[in-house]
Amino acid sequence: MKKVIIISIATILLGVAVTVLLWPYFTTHQLSIKGDHLQSVSVEYEDESKTYTDLSAVRIPNYGTIALSYTVDSEDYSDGSIVVNGSEAEVTIQPDYSLTKRQEVAKGAYKVVSARLAELYPKINLYSIAPGDVYERGSWYSTTLTYAGDYGLNSDTLRIVAKNDGDSWNLETLPEIFLTTAKYSDIPVGVLQQANKYSN
Amino acid sequence: MYNSPSSPKKRFVIIGLSLLTVVVLFVVVFLILSSHEGEYKVTLSVMPEDAILSVDEEEILGTEVWVDQGEHTFSAKKDGFDTDYVTRTITADTTVTLLPSPVSDEALTWASQSDISSKLESFGGAKANERGSYITGLNPIISLLPYVDISGPFKIDYGYHGADNTATYLIIHKTTPTGRQNALAWIREQGYDPTQLDIRFTDFENPLLGGVS
Numbered sequence: 001m002k003k004v005i006i007i008s009i010a011t012i013l014l015g016v017a018v019t020v021l022l023w024p025y026f027t028t029h030q031l032s033i034k035g036d037h038l039q040s041v042s043v044e045y046e047d048e049s050k051t052y053t054d055l056s057a058v059r060i061p062n063y064g065t066i067a068l069s070y071t072v073d074s075e076d077y078s079d080g081s082i083v084v085n086g087s088e089a090e091v092t093i094q095p096d097y098s099l100t101k102r103q104e105v106a107k108g109a110y111k112v113v114s115a116r117l118a119e120l121y122p123k124i125n126l127y128s129i130a131p132g133d134v135y136e137r138g139s140w141y142s143t144t145l146t147y148a149g150d151y152g153l154n155s156d157t158l159r160i161v162a163k164n165d166g167d168s169w170n171l172e173t174l175p176e177i178f179l180t181t182a183k184y185s186d187i188p189v190g191v192l193q194q195a196n197k198y199s200n
Numbered sequence: 201m202y203n204s205p206s207s208p209k210k211r212f213v214i215i216g217l218s219l220l221t222v223v224v225l226f227v228v229v230f231l232i233l234s235s236h237e238g239e240y241k242v243t244l245s246v247m248p249e250d251a252i253l254s255v256d257e258e259e260i261l262g263t264e265v266w267v268d269q270g271e272h273t274f275s276a277k278k279d280g281f282d283t284d285y286v287t288r289t290i291t292a293d294t295t296v297t298l299l300p301s302p303v304s305d306e307a308l309t310w311a312s313q314s315d316i317s318s319k320l321e322s323f324g325g326a327k328a329n330e331r332g333s334y335i336t337g338l339n340p341i342i343s344l345l346p347y348v349d350i351s352g353p354f355k356i357d358y359g360y361h362g363a364d365n366t367a368t369y370l371i372i373h374k375t376t377p378t379g380r381q382n383a384l385a386w387i388r389e390q391g392y393d394p395t396q397l398d399i400r401f402t403d404f405e406n407p408l409l410g411g412v413s
Contacts, residue, residue: 121408121409123407126407126408147377147407151377152377153376153377153403154377154405154407156377156380156404158406158408174406175406175409176406177401177404178384178394178395178399178401180394180395180396181395189396192395193393193395196395
């Protein structure tokens with residue numbers, strides 16, 4: 001009789017232990033991560049965080065909103081984070097350039113864009129051109145033209161966006177006070193929003 | 201009492217069950233085909249009532265039609281009248297008023313009758329209200345306009361453009377460089393992203409593009 005009780009308790013304990021061990025596999029699923037220059041990904045959900053260096057082993061909860069923060073393997077790129085839904089099975093993470101890399105690319109873009117503006121607009125000397133910034137891994141560049149003279153009815157700061165075509169930078173907008181998707185539908189809205197925000 | 205498989209009673213039951221199955225199948229197929237899940241009911245209100253109605257260039261019978269979510273063009277045509285076309289992005293059950301304009305002598309005589317004339321006026325009012333609500337639905341910010349800020353200083357108005365004049369643009373004017381930035385800030389404060397609106401600064405003369413510096 002005693003033996004039966006011991007075996008029963010052992011069986012129950014084994015069942016509980018197996019359930020506890022396997023529970024995370026019932027409530028999570030594998031997340032396929034595409035992207036490059038990723039070193040690690042941390043899954044953050046309800047005050048818990050788990051870091052994976054093997055990106056093929058990343059698992060996320062089956063429900064809720066999950067924050068994924070990532071680190072990169074190169075100084076040219078920056079760490080960041082994204083948010084995914086628990087229902088997602090695949091996600092693409094493309095880390096953007098680091099500040100240093102952005103400044104380096106923006107410097108090159110600035111020279112080309114400034115020269116192009118001087119060619120196109122004889123009155124460009126009325127403005128001082130800011131160093132600008134690049135977006136989407138150096139695909140786009142925007143800068144501001146600040147009026148250098150006295151404040152007047154038309155002394156607004158102007159904005160301009162250029163696109164990297166591989167070898168050079170092409171101006172994609174006119175110098176304007178504000179850039180909108182209505183007028184520049186070929187430029188990603190995020191780039192226009194950044195260009196409208198940028199001031200330096 | 202025993203009924204063999206070929207007995208008349210058994211045969212009657214089998215035929216009855218087969219017929220019932222066919223009827224049930226017909227009912228199920230009819231219910232599936234007549235289901236309007238994922239569609240919206242558009243009621244067409246038209247004057248003259250005997251105009252030929254079409255949806256996306258397909259003639260329809262009656263004044264009610266079920267359409268998928270998305271853009272659809274409704275039209276009413278009749279000899280002696282200019283066909284009226286209305287394009288709407290349908291996202292809910294709605295009414296569309298169609299009012300072909302009389303052009304022939306006969307049509308003009310018809311329209312000038314006092315009872316018809318008052319009906320046409322009422323239809324015209326309904327059509328204008330319908331269009332106004334539709335445009336406001338597409339561009340909710342215009343319900344806040346015109347807006348004037350004397351200290352800004354700026355004024356924001358709006359205008360229409362596009363093929364059917366339902367797209368809107370905002371006009372920021374009566375302002376200064378600081379006022380223009382204040383106007384953009386006001387738009388953001390109202391919960392709109394100015395980058396995704398059509399904004400025109402009508403009294404700005406761009407010094408680089410030949411304006412006054």
